[in-house]
Amino acid sequence: MILPVLIVLSAHWTPVTGADPFHYEVHGSLLGIPEDERTLTAVETKFYADVSSATHRKDISLSVHELKSNFGVYLSSTIFHGYVTTSVSNRSELISLLKSVPTIALAYVAPVDSIPSRPTNLLFQSNAAIQCSGDGIPLPNNTCLCPPYSSGKNCETVLCQNFGVWDGRRCSCPPGYYSKFCENRGFRPAIENDIDLSSRSLVIFFSLATSMQQDFQSFRANLATMVDGMQSSSNDIANYVFYGFVLTDTNVLTYFIGGGRQLSSLNLIFDSLVFSLPAQQQPFLYQIMQAPFMYGGSRSFSNVLVFVDSGAGDATAANALFSANTPEQQLMSSIKVWHNKLTFIVSQTSANPIDTSGDNFDVYRRLAESTHGDLFVVDKTEIPAVSAQILCLP
Numbered sequence: 001m002i003l004p005v006l007i008v009l010s011a012h013w014t015p016v017t018g019a020d021p022f023h024y025e026v027h028g029s030l031l032g033i034p035e036d037e038r039t040l041t042a043v044e045t046k047f048y049a050d051v052s053s054a055t056h057r058k059d060i061s062l063s064v065h066e067l068k069s070n071f072g073v074y075l076s077s078t079i080f081h082g083y084v085t086t087s088v089s090n091r092s093e094l095i096s097l098l099k100s101v102p103t104i105a106l107a108y109v110a111p112v113d114s115i116p117s118r119p120t121n122l123l124f125q126s127n128a129a130i131q132c133s134g135d136g137i138p139l140p141n142n143t144c145l146c147p148p149y150s151s152g153k154n155c156e157t158v159l160c161q162n163f164g165v166w167d168g169r170r171c172s173c174p175p176g177y178y179s180k181f182c183e184n185r186g187f188r189p190a191i192e193n194d195i196d197l198s199s200r201s202l203v204i205f206f207s208l209a210t211s212m213q214q215d216f217q218s219f220r221a222n223l224a225t226m227v228d229g230m231q232s233s234s235n236d237i238a239n240y241v242f243y244g245f246v247l248t249d250t251n252v253l254t255y256f257i258g259g260g261r262q263l264s265s266l267n268l269i270f271d272s273l274v275f276s277l278p279a280q281q282q283p284f285l286y287q288i289m290q291a292p293f294m295y296g297g298s299r300s301f302s303n304v305l306v307f308v309d310s311g312a313g314d315a316t317a318a319n320a321l322f323s324a325n326t327p328e329q330q331l332m333s334s335i336k337v338w339h340n341k342l343t344f345i346v347s348q349t350s351a352n353p354i355d356t357s358g359d360n361f362d363v364y365r366r367l368a369e370s371t372h373g374d375l376f377v378v379d380k381t382e383i384p385a386v387s388a389q390i391l392c393l394p
Contacts, residue, residue, distance in 0.1 A: 021085050021086060021087060022085070022086055022087065022088060022089050022111070023083055023084065023085055023111070023112050023113065023114060023115050024083065024084045024086070024091065024094060024109050024110060024111055024112065025081075025082075025083055025108070025109070025110045025111075025112050025272075026062070026081070026082060026083065026084050026106060026108060026109050026110075027068075027079075027080070027081045027106070027107050027108035027254075027256045028079070028080065028098075028104060028105055028106040028107055028108070028254050028274075029077045029078060029079045029080070029104070029105045029107075029252050029253055029254035030043055030046060030047055030050070030077070030078045030080065030103060030104055030252075031076055031077060031078075031102075031103040031104070031105075031250070031251070031252045032046065032050075032076065032103055033046060033078045038067060038078050040064040040065075040067065043062070043064045043067070043078055043080050043082075044061070044062050044063065044064050044082075046103075047061075047062040047104070048060070048061050048062065050101050050103045050104065051097075051098065051101055051104070054100055054101040054102070055097050055100060055101065057097070059086055059087040059088070060084060060085075060086045060088070060094075060097065060098075061084070061085050061086070062080075062082050062083070062084055062085075063082050063083045063084075063085070063115055063118075064080045064081070064082040065081055065082050065083065065116075065118055065119060066080065066081040066082070066119070067079070067080055068080065068081060076251075077105075077252055077253040077254065079253070079254060079255070083112065083115040083116075084109075085115065091109060091110075091111055094109065095109055095274055099276065102250045103250070103252065104252065105246070105248045105250070105252035105253070105254040105276055106254065106274040106276070107208055107244055107245075107246070107254045107255055107256035107273065107274055108244075108256040108258075108269070108272050108273060108274060109272055109274055110268065110271070110272035131154060132144035132145075132146075132154055132155050133150075133152075133154050133155045133156045134147070134150055134155055134156075134158075135147045135150075135155075136150065136154065136155030148181075149161070149180075149181040149183070158171065158181075159181065160172075160173070160181055160182050161177075161181055161182045161183040161184070162174060162177050162182045162183070162184070162337060163182075163293070163333065163334045163337050163338065164177065164181065164182030165293040165298050167297070172297075172298055174300060174337045174338045174339075175300045175337075175338070175339060197301060198236065199236050199237070199238035199299055200236055200237060200238065200299045200300070200301050200302045200303065201237070201238060201239050201240070201241055201292065201297070201298055201299040201302040201303075202227065202230070202237050202239075202240050202241070202302065202303050202305075203241045203243070203291050203292045203302055203303065203304040203305065203340075204240070204241065204242050204243070204305050204307070205243045205245070205287070205288050205291045205304065205305065205306045205307065206219075206242070206243070206244050206245075206307045207244075207245065207246060207278070207282065207284075207307060207308045207309065207310070208244045208245060208246035208254075208255075208256075208273065208274065208275050208276060209246050209275065209276070209277070209278035209282070209309065209310070210275045210276060210277055210278070211278070211309055211352075212275065212307065212308075212309055212347075213275050214380050214383075215307055215309065215347050215380055215383050216270075216273075216275075216307075218380075218383035218384045218387070219307065219383055219387055220270055221384065222383075222384050222387035222388045223263070223266075223387065224263065225387070225388045225392060226387045226388060226391050226392040227263055227392075228392070229388075229391075229392025229393060229394065230303065230391070230392055230393070230394055231394070232394045234394075238261065238297065238299055239259055239260065239261050239295070239297050239299070240259050240260060240261075240262075240263055240265060240266055241257070241258075241259040241291065241292065241294070241295040241298075242256075242257070242258050242259055242266055242269055242270075243255065243256075243257050243287070243290070243291035243294060244256045244257075244273055245282075245284070245287045246275070246276050246278050246282070247278060247279045247281070247282055247283060247313075248276045248277060248278065248279060249276075249277040249278060249279050251279060253283075254276075255287065256269070256273065257291075257294045257295060258295070259295040278310070279313075280313075281313025281314075281360075282308070282310055282311075282312065282313050283312070283313050283314035283327075284306075284308060284312040284313070284314065285312050285314050285315060285327035285328060285330075285331050285363065286314060286327050286330070286331075288304070288306055288331055288342075289327070289330055289331040289334050291304065292304055292334075292338065292340060293334075298338075300338045300339050300340070301338075301339045301340065301341075302338070302340045302341070303340070303341050303343065304335070304340050304341065304342050304343065305343050305345065305391065306342070306343065306344045306345065307345050307347070308344070308345075308346055308347075309346065309347045309348060309354070309380070310354070310360075311354070311355065311358065311359075311360025311361045311363075311364075312327075312360055312361075312363050312364070313360060314327045315327070315328060315359045315360050315362075315363035316328065316359060316363075317359055318359070318362075318366060328363050328366065328367065331367060332367060332370055332371060335367075335371045335373075336371060340371075341371075341372075341373055341374075342367060342368065342371050342373035342374075343368075343373055343374040343375075343376070343391070344364045344367070344368055344373070344374070344375045344376065345376050345378065345383070345386060345391075346361070346364060346375070346376065346377045346378070347377075347378055347379065347380045347382075347383060348377065348378070348379060348380065349379065349380055350379070354377060356377075376390070
């Protein structure tokens with residue numbers, strides 16, 4: 001299930017002085033802030049201190065607009081969305097500078113003309129010292145009494161059941177579930193319109209390791225052809241979701257999520273991605289499970305394409321006991337309950353072939369087999385052919 005994260009909206013940042021500063025929208029991650037101390041101010045302060053120490057520059061500052069979930073893994077990584085103000089006019093130069101800071105990992109950097117206003121606080125307002133979201137009740141001891149299917153210090157986390165997706169207003173439920181929080185219900189008369197087969201999503205999961213840059217350019221060049229073939233004459237792809245992820249060689253986890261209703265919506269995302277040197281082990285499985293649900297308007301019976309060139313570092317040995325609740329089993333369950341089609345495209349080179357001997361790779365085969373998906377192991381030079389001739393099939 002998806003667990004939204006409370007966004008703290010009071011912070012201070014150090015502006016860059018001087019004429020005509022440049023601004024960049026950024027999505028990245030910062031290492032070294034304890035989980036219970038994460039605030040916008042703490043991220044901005046540590047970002048400035050770490051950048052100044054590593055680059056010996058005082059002209060790069062960050063205004064954080066949102067703190068993102070790290071999904072309970074690699075808790076040392078604080079994932080943020082915000083805006084950098086600097087005297088550096090060249091995007092590539094700024095990326096190189098920030099990559100030299102070992103505690104920072106970037107997934108997205110895009111030049112912007114100005115910094116928008118910080119989002120306003122949407123939490124329920126009361127006279128109590130603590131603010132409870134939704135139907136939470138403030139208690140005299142400065143805690144919240146949360147109603148069923150919500151949790152968190154301020155009841156800010158909505159718990160959609162059965163892999164339902166919270167879209168900011170309600171739980172979007174997988175086929176067969178129609179209750180408010182996608183919870184199991186007793187016997188009810190048949191609901192004829194519960195499953196909508198008229199549209200689907202195209203979900204693209206891509207490793208942001210530097211070794212995947214060639215794959216990405218080849219895929220992007222053939223994406224329009226692939227989508228045309230997928231849709232044929234039906235035009236049934238309602239939205240497009242992109243999820244880029246990497247755990248860097250300095251052990252900083254970061255990702256970027258974006259999408260839109262038109263394929264062209266992905267162009268700005270693709271132009272602004274940042275690829276990083278990866279750690280040896282990449283915890284792909286839990287990230288792949290999140291990918292279909294992190295952008296609003298998820299559809300069932302969707303295509304989930306996974307592009308990687310290494311095994312899944314969070315894989316475990318095959319286990320038929322579902323109470324073990326391994327990442328593999330969670331991913332398998334989410335794919336099945338939403339009736340999605342999972343396709344792995346694992347690329348390699350003759351100089352660096354993929355190691356197929358252990359569970360890190362075999363988990364791809366098991367998942368493809370158990371969910372009626374596909375697994376392709378291809379040379380990196382074959383990505384254009386795979387995209388334009390195989391993945392394009394309806």
